[in-house]
Amino acid sequence: MFDLAHPPAGFVENPFPHYDSLLRDSPVTPQPDGSYLICRHADLNAIYRDTTTYISDKKQAFAPKFGPGTPLYEHHTTSLVFNDPPLHTRVRRIMTSALTPRALASMEPGLIATVDDLLDRMPQEPDLIEDFASVIPIQIIGNLLDIPTSERGPLRDWSLAILGALEPTLTEAQLAKGHAAVSEFKVYLQDLIARRRADPGDPDTDVLTRLIAGDSNGQLSEIELIHNCIFILNAGHETTTNLIGNGLALLHDYPDQKSRLLNDLTLIDKAVEEVLRFRSPNQFGNRETTVEVEIGGHRIPTGSNLHLCIGAANRDPEVFENPTQFDISRQPNRHLAFAGGPHVCVGLTLARMEGRIAIEHFLRRYPDYEFSNQRIPGGRIRFHGYQSLPARLL
Known part of the structure; x- marks a missing residue:
């Protein structure tokens, strides 16, 4: 039996063959700790949309x-992603109001x-x-919260350590x-929030000022405010x-697809979607059952933890034709890289814009890049990427 807490050798670096086997042989896999691993696209899609049965x-x-x-x-039980209404509704509404199409369009020149x-x-x-x-x-999120450039140094290490704690x-x-x-x-944000309260920014562009002000339904508590800034x-x-990183690595490893993109850069949006499907940056989500349910022939008790395998769902042959093929013109592409339902990623439009601009501008400047020394995988199960991608720019 596949055990996510003790995966087979090589799984962290290349989980995809294992996902294919799970989809074929055991799309719902009980785990030794009483949790369940769920792999099918249809099951994840249904779970994401039922916020009563799955919390x-x-x-x-x-x-x-x-x-x-x-x-x-305190952090992971207060932030948006691991919460349900009413906190989830309040915080998401405030964040969404700050990430309007007009606000995102105004960010593009700076990006x-x-x-x-x-x-x-x-x-x-x-x-x-x-x-x-x-x-x-880091620069874009720093700009969203209007964090002084000189104070952004520790942000990445804090983020990696906090997200790393979500590993199995x-x-x-x-x-x-x-x-x-x-x-x-927390100490840093308490000081930043105090400064912003004393000198508010433009609520149309400063997400921190918007979060501090709240909306017609009220304000966030100080702890809610701090942890959702971290989130x-x-x-x-x-x-x-x-x-x-995954996009640049895939285009390097599939030179035919890189050539297609260089010959027709109007494919960039579809290429980004295929990167999101083929090498989803976030490989797993989680939900907890509030009642006994049946999924894939398994009776799953109330209070069970479900590991939602996004990486496997995005290779489900019931949804994707030739799912193991990297195809930058894939259409349709109903991947679940941003989850779904009420918890669909609030920043998905911004993430797509960052991916599109970064990859397109890099390819225009350095179309013949090569990787030099050994790539270093990220070493995570939940988050899939690289720690290091040494390259040569030709």
Whole structure:
């Protein structure tokens, strides 16, 4: 039986053959700890849309994992992604109101300038993660919250440590690092919020000012405000880094598809969607059952934790023709990289825009890039990407 907490050798680096086997032989797999691994696209799609039977609240699951009252427990049970109405509704409404089409359109020139500046300063042998993919979302999310440029240095390390704590199994060192990151981030944000209260920004473009002000239904508490600021940074950082890094890696590894894109850059939007499907930056979601349910012939008890395998669902042959083929012109492409239903990623339009501009501008400048030394995988099960992509720019 496949055990997500103790996966087979090579799974972290290349889980996709294992997903194919699970889809074929065991699309609903009971886990030794009483949870269930769910792989089919139709099952995930139905679960995402039923917020009564399947809830996002993780207090029960995270208490033994992090310890009640600890920094990681406080964060991951307060942020948007692991909450249900009414908190989820309130916070999402405020965030959505700050990410209007007009606001996103106004961000595009700054995003293009950021990408082009990075390309102008790119060394001849860069690390495409450290020197490019990871820098872009930090700058964009930093701009959204209007974090002074000089104060953005620790943001990536905090984010990696906090999100790393969502892995199925943790060492004591990883747990301690995650707790410390939440605590340090909270201290920083308390000061930033105090400064913003004293000197508010433009609520049409400053998401922090918008979050502080709340809406007609009220304001967030200080703890809700702090942890959802952390969530915005985390959600917009590692996943977008992985989208850009995975995209450049895939186009390098599939030169026929790279040539197609270079010959017709109007395919860039479809190419980004195919990267999201083929190498989803976020490979897993989670839900908890509120009643006994039956999925794939399995009777699943109330209070069971479900591991929703996005990476497998996006290779489901019932939905995708030739699912193991990387095809930048794939249409339709009903992937679940951004989840679905009421919890569909609030920043999906921004993430797509970042991926499109970063990949297109990089290819225009350096169409014949090559990878130099050994790539270093990200080492995560939940988040799939690279820690390092050393390259040569030809």
